Amino acid sequence: MKILVTGATGNIGRKVVDHLLTMGATDVRVLTNDPRRAALPDRVEVISGYLRRLDSLPIAFEGVDRMYLAPTPDTVTEVLTLARTAGVQRVVDLSGEPESWWGSVTEAVETSGLEWTHLWPGDFMENARIWAKQIRDTGAVREPYPSTASAPIAMDDIAEVAATALLEDEHAGKSYGLAGPEILTRTELVRQLGVALGRDIPFIPVSRDEAVQAFRSEMGDTASWYVDNVLGGMVENTLAPTGSVPEIIGRPATTFARWAADHVGDFAEAATQ
Known part of the structure; x- marks a missing residue:
C-alpha cells in the first residue's frame, strides 16, 4: 500500500511522515515544495510539488492508494479529481465542520467519490x-x-491520528473532532x-x-x-475535549x-x- 503525504514540509504533514514510519509503513511518498527544508528520512520517496501547482500532481499520485490531504480550499476540487483519476482510493483530510472556515474542503472530499476520513481539529x-x-x-x-x-490540541497528536487513520480501515467514512x-x-x-x-x-x-x-x-x-x-x-x-485522540x-x-x-x-x- 503506497501512501502519499501532501504538505510534507508543513507542521502537521511532516509529523504524519514520522508517525507512519514509526507505525511500520514501508511505502511512503511525500509531496513537498521544499524537500531540503523538510529534512525527510531516506526511507521515503520525495516528489517536488505543491497542491496549488496542479501540473506537479499527476506524477505524485501515480500508484498511490491513500493520501493525507493538507487543506488548500482554492484548489481542492481539482486536486481530488486528479487523485481519483490516478486511482487514489482513500483520503484522510485536515479540514473542518461543513459550516466552518475549512468546510469547503470537507464538502469537496465528500463529493469526490473517494473514501474519506475527516479530521476536524480545534485550537492548536x-x-x-x-x-x-x-x-x-x-x-x-x-x-x-x-x-x-x-x-x-498538539499538532503531533493530530499527525498521529492522521497516520493511524491512513493505516487502519475502520476509520473510513468517519469524521473526528479533535481537541486536547x-x-x-x-x-x-x-x-x-x-x-x-x-x-x-x-x-x-x-x-x-x-x-x-x-x-x-x-x-x-x-x-x-x-x-x-x-x-x-x-x-x-x-x-x-472530544475523547477522539485517546480512542484512536x-x-x-x-x-x-x-x-x-x-x-x-x-x-x-x-x-x-
Whole structure:
C-alpha cells in the first residue's frame, strides 16, 4: 500500500511522515515544495510539488492508494479529481465542520467519490508561539478575551491520528473532532507557559484594536483576521475535549503543560529577556 503525504514540509504533514514510519509503513511518498527544508528520512520517496501547482500532481499520485490531504480550499476540487483519476482510493483530510472556515474542503472530499476520513481539529497548542515576541518585547501577553476558553490540541497528536487513520480501515467514512484533554482559558494558557519558562507572565486585557496592533509585527496583515475569527470565534464556540485522540491512538492526548515543557526552546529568547 503506497501512501502519499501532501504538505510534507508543513507542521502537521511532516509529523504524519514520522508517525507512519514509526507505525511500520514501508511505502511512503511525500509531496513537498521544499524537500531540503523538510529534512525527510531516506526511507521515503520525495516528489517536488505543491497542491496549488496542479501540473506537479499527476506524477505524485501515480500508484498511490491513500493520501493525507493538507487543506488548500482554492484548489481542492481539482486536486481530488486528479487523485481519483490516478486511482487514489482513500483520503484522510485536515479540514473542518461543513459550516466552518475549512468546510469547503470537507464538502469537496465528500463529493469526490473517494473514501474519506475527516479530521476536524480545534485550537492548536502551537498557536501559543505567537506570544513569543510580545513576551520578549514587553514581558506580558496582550489579548482582548482573557476568559475565552478552548481545548487546545498538539499538532503531533493530530499527525498521529492522521497516520493511524491512513493505516487502519475502520476509520473510513468517519469524521473526528479533535481537541486536547482539558478546557483552558487564555489566562490559564499564559500561566502554564510561564510555569514552563520559570517566570510570571502577566495577561493584560486590551481592546480588539490594541490586540491587532500587538500581533501585527508578528502576523502582518493576518493579525486582524486572527483576532476577529480565531480569538473572536472562541468567544461563542468553545470546543470541549472530544475523547477522539485517546480512542484512536491509544494514549492520552498531550496536555498543554506537557507541550509547554517540551517546547521551552521555542520561547527561550523570550524567557531570558
